Amino acid sequence: MSPRITGAVAVRVLIQLRRDRRTLAMLLALPCLVLTLLWWMFDGPAGGPGFSTLGPALLALIPFVVMFLVTSVTTLRERSTGTLERLLAMPTGKGDFLGGYALAFGLVATVQSVLAVLLSHWVLDLQVAGPVWMLVVVAVVDAVLGTALGLFVSAFARTEFQAVQFMPLLVIPQILLCGLFVPRDQMPRVLEAVSNVLPLSYAVDAMTGVATSTGSGLGGVDASVWSDILVVVGFTLAGLALGAVTLRRRTA
Amino acid sequence: MMKNEPVVEVRDLVVQRGRVRAIRDLSFSMPAGEVTGLLGPSGCGKSTLMRAVVGVQVLTSGTVEVLGLPAGDRRLRDRVGYVTQAPSVYDDLTVTENLRFFCRVLGAPAGEVDRCIAAVDLGSRREQVVSRLSGGQRSRVSLAVALLGSPELLVLDEPTVGLDPVLRRDLWAMFRELAAGGTGVLVSSHVMDEAERCDRLLLMRDGALLAEEAPQELLQRTGTEDVESAFLSLVDQAREAA
Numbered sequence: 001m002s003p004r005i006t007g008a009v010a011v012r013v014l015i016q017l018r019r020d021r022r023t024l025a026m027l028l029a030l031p032c033l034v035l036t037l038l039w040w041m042f043d044g045p046a047g048g049p050g051f052s053t054l055g056p057a058l059l060a061l062i063p064f065v066v067m068f069l070v071t072s073v074t075t076l077r078e079r080s081t082g083t084l085e086r087l088l089a090m091p092t093g094k095g096d097f098l099g100g101y102a103l104a105f106g107l108v109a110t111v112q113s114v115l116a117v118l119l120s121h122w123v124l125d126l127q128v129a130g131p132v133w134m135l136v137v138v139a140v141v142d143a144v145l146g147t148a149l150g151l152f153v154s155a156f157a158r159t160e161f162q163a164v165q166f167m168p169l170l171v172i173p174q175i176l177l178c179g180l181f182v183p184r185d186q187m188p189r190v191l192e193a194v195s196n197v198l199p200l201s202y203a204v205d206a207m208t209g210v211a212t213s214t215g216s217g218l219g220g221v222d223a224s225v226w227s228d229i230l231v232v233v234g235f236t237l238a239g240l241a242l243g244a245v246t247l248r249r250r251t252a
Numbered sequence: 253m254m255k256n257e258p259v260v261e262v263r264d265l266v267v268q269r270g271r272v273r274a275i276r277d278l279s280f281s282m283p284a285g286e287v288t289g290l291l292g293p294s295g296c297g298k299s300t301l302m303r304a305v306v307g308v309q310v311l312t313s314g315t316v317e318v319l320g321l322p323a324g325d326r327r328l329r330d331r332v333g334y335v336t337q338a339p340s341v342y343d344d345l346t347v348t349e350n351l352r353f354f355c356r357v358l359g360a361p362a363g364e365v366d367r368c369i370a371a372v373d374l375g376s377r378r379e380q381v382v383s384r385l386s387g388g389q390r391s392r393v394s395l396a397v398a399l400l401g402s403p404e405l406l407v408l409d410e411p412t413v414g415l416d417p418v419l420r421r422d423l424w425a426m427f428r429e430l431a432a433g434g435t436g437v438l439v440s441s442h443v444m445d446e447a448e449r450c451d452r453l454l455l456m457r458d459g460a461l462l463a464e465e466a467p468q469e470l471l472q473r474t475g476t477e478d479v480e481s482a483f484l485s486l487v488d489q490a491r492e493a494a
Binding site: 004007008012015016019082083085092249251252 | 310359
């Protein structure tokens with residue numbers, strides 16, 4: 001890996017995003033809109049406890065889903081237009097390519113999450129027991145997880161249609177089983193076991209942990225939050241490693 | 253690089269792509285300082301051969317050496333320029349942004365960006381987004397990227413398709429100039445009349461070479477007036493022999 005090339009890839013991805021104003025606007029505004037809708041549905045201006053129970057899970061979910069979609073489509077485009085082949089015929093390392101994307105989208109995810117967290121906490125009155133900035137940390141980790149998985153699945157799609165179809169296949173089951181609808185420990189045992197090996201479960205647990213508990217440890221949160229974050233980081237690294245395997249310099 | 257020292261050395265190359273044998277036992281060597289034209293009908297294996305030379309093709313058997321190293325070797329990655337048939341540039345970036353990005357990836361001096369844009373005559377379009385350019389202009393952006401850092405070998409897959417004749421002439425003049433400076437230039441085309449502009453020709457059909465010689469020698473040997481007729485006469489000869 002070379003910092004020069006990784007940086008070049010990240011800057012290029014950001015320039016592309018800046019040019020695509022509509023996508024950029026959606027990336028930043030959509031999470032806020034969805035959260036507002038959720039707040040309105042549960043609490044409304046009258047107030048109530050619903051938003052504070054589900055809000056954290058949504059804050060974890062949205063960056064993951066959005067980055068998964070954006071990344072799988074953009075990298076698929078790189079594969080199909082031949083720019084990926086060109087880059088790999090140049091001195092680009094696979095790590096440069098993956099790292100550049102993770103860096104650029106990680107940055108976008110940070111802005112996205114800061115906006116969503118600011119809105120949720122100060123406007124929509126989300127109750128957060130732990131430090132508010134930790135919500136952003138968890139959201140960014142989730143977004144990078146989405147990026148990593150998106151990079152990986154893009155190898156198995158030949159068209160953008162197929163890439164988008166990976167969302168119901170890989171993402172919706174995770175949403176169903178992450179504890180958003182039924183607490184994970186109250187699910188049938190088989191499903192609970194399945195949810196234990198899905199990364200989004202840990203992402204949601206970490207976010208809920210920040211919102212509902214405090215601790216004396218690092219970042220003022222319970223130690224379980226950090227262990228959940230570590231699991232998510234582990235899945236991210238595994239996703240990137242699998243993604244690297246699918247980037248081939250030589251093809252048949 | 254010494255003139256006439258081989259930049260590309262292909263020995264007993266076989267490439268199977270799915271069920272198709274794209275390259276059937278093919279050997280040739282290509283000297284530096286010359287423009288080598290790879291000609292043949294569409295689907296004859298030209299692109300596969302070029303991919304093998306660049307080192308992005310999985311080989312079934314045989315060897316491909318470039319500048320004395322196995323094709324695709326890490327040390328070759330900034331010494332070989334490659335243009336595929338599809339313009340491999342970013343549609344949503346401007347011409348300059350594309351060049352600047354690839355220039356940073358290659359670690360070439362920043363001045364290369366302007367030089368290469370000028371070389372393909374896109375100076376007046378440099379701030380335009382690539383998706384707004386015509387097909388020919390897009391492939392010139394792709395060509396400009398391949399010129400970055402003055403690679404020792406240029407592999408160009410049909411770089412002149414769909415271009416205006418004046419521009420086509422200018423590009424061929426540039427290939428000649430690059431070759432005169434010691435660069436190895438391998439250009440493919442399915443247009444036989446481009447053959448006369450090459451120092452050497454590789455005529456290809458069905459994954460095999462029909463001929464490997466200078467255009468003049470080819471015409472003399474086959475007793476024909478133009479490369480297209482020479483090609484046909486070689487195909488007929490091969491049929492009779494079979």
